[in-house]
Amino acid sequence: MDRLSFSCYPLLCKPLRILKRALLPLALTLGILACATAQPLRVTLLNPDPPGDPFWDLLVSFMQASADDLGVQLKIINSEPGNRFKSLQLARQELSAVDKPDYFVTLLLNRVAPLMIEEAEKRGVKFFSVNSDLSRDERKKLGEPRERYKSWIGKMSPDDSYAGYLLGKKLIEKAREKNLTDKQHQIQIIAIAGEGGLRFPMTGSAD
Template sequence: MRSYPARLLISFLLLLAAPLANASLRPSVVFLSPDDSRFWQLVAGFMEAVAEDLEVDLEVQYDRESHRFSYLRMAKDVLGRDEKPDYLLFMCKENVTEPMLRLADGAGVKAFTFNTDVPDAARASIGMPRTVLPSWLGHLSPDNIAAGRTLVTLLGKQAEQLALAPRTSIPMVALSGTLDSSAAKDRDRGLLAAAVQQRSELLQLVYANWSRELAREKTEVLLERYPNTAAVWSASDGMALGAIEAARNAGRVPGQDLLVGSVDWQPEALDKIRSGELLVSLGRHFMGGGLALLLLHDYHNGRDFDDMSPDYVFRYKLEPATRDNIDQVQRIADPENWGSVDFRQFSRVGESETAKAVPDPDAVLDAITGALTRQETGSVASRL
């Protein structure tokens, strides 16, 4: 019979070994995509490439109803399973972010939110990650306010160069997404602030629900109502593509007598940049889900990200795709190229030299885009 000290030592060693054994298991992650649009397919595809290299079991579910209540229902279904995932990854939506986070916390599933800011109502009730709900590990989002401002600036500068608005201001119309989207709200905030500060006359802002068809219809009305419009600001590439169709239908020449700028880096939009019909698309946030997986992988393997952000909230910049850098951007956004990069090099588990040099989200994304364009360092913006 073993002595009491020996049995105590064995028990202590088993306790120490438990977290190490858990860390060796493949983490399971369920990603709830808010819709099945081309953009979110890119997000999921990039996540799958990252997950394969990191040995993460990733399940992607698309909300084909694309509504906040169907999104909440998806979360309930996943969290009600007998075999629950280790982590739930999802986008913040108005009115359902707090219930989804509370459900995950109650189910013992760790959650990570990304892509859009935490809605004000949820922030007022549950604060930010790890303040009220310990299972809410972190939050990651692009700076959408800055993106809205940047679009106004780039459209205005090009309009001046083409002398499309010889008067004291640049007439502009704007297409936004949905009223329950914090991304749309933040991009609108940047738009409205820049329109006041710069030489832009915002003629009208309309909501097109992220729909290409609805954006085409509404732009046709706007161009008839405001025939002197020099620029169309769009919160997404899909709506911008609809605006380009509307401009052609109205006898305008996109890229020559009407400028269009947008957000997302969608493949068709990048083709329109190459042809000159779309001035600019701000993007790289399709990689946000992959970056979130990197953070979760490291957390699962004992490397928390509290030293990267004391409040567990991460923000990064969107970069412009223009005709000057379209070759590099299309390589970055091409799924055929993602398999050529080993994403393990960006994990901080094991402290690789690359990982040591990327302490913040912008630096991580810069390193990834550099690898995808076969350059070691540097952001897309630095090559404009």
């Protein structure tokens, strides 16, 4: 099977359309594998947020609907918002369990993503990452899916740099409409990056 890798432009598509296009290949792959095995495939999704987040609720509902259609056993584990170490703890518990899943799906969280991928490789569990990508330094160490870690079968990562560019462009357009300029007739924008993944959209906005 070829490496699975998808890109999408979040500000160009409606969220549901993004999820369908990005997760459909994974759903089809799992469906084919489920038909070829006697036992239903077991898939665990580690949700970085508890129920109530609009984006992740949408992703969970789509995955659950796909799992129901394809006869896949889907388990949802909810972590704590912004707590990557809690997510790592939950991932390690699930990947080392006696009834560990066949596939593990989650976000590539800053600094702990390599540890999750290494744990999945060690336990022989297929790992698929969604809505995120590695930092440049992490990519140098880990490579791309199926290169150094065979269990990391693929990823779905949005084009955050292009999204940042579109966001910056829209902010500038709105600022000009409202005449929000300084004495030199320039528009001042401050971009504040938090988690590591935000460095990519901030780079795009700077362009």
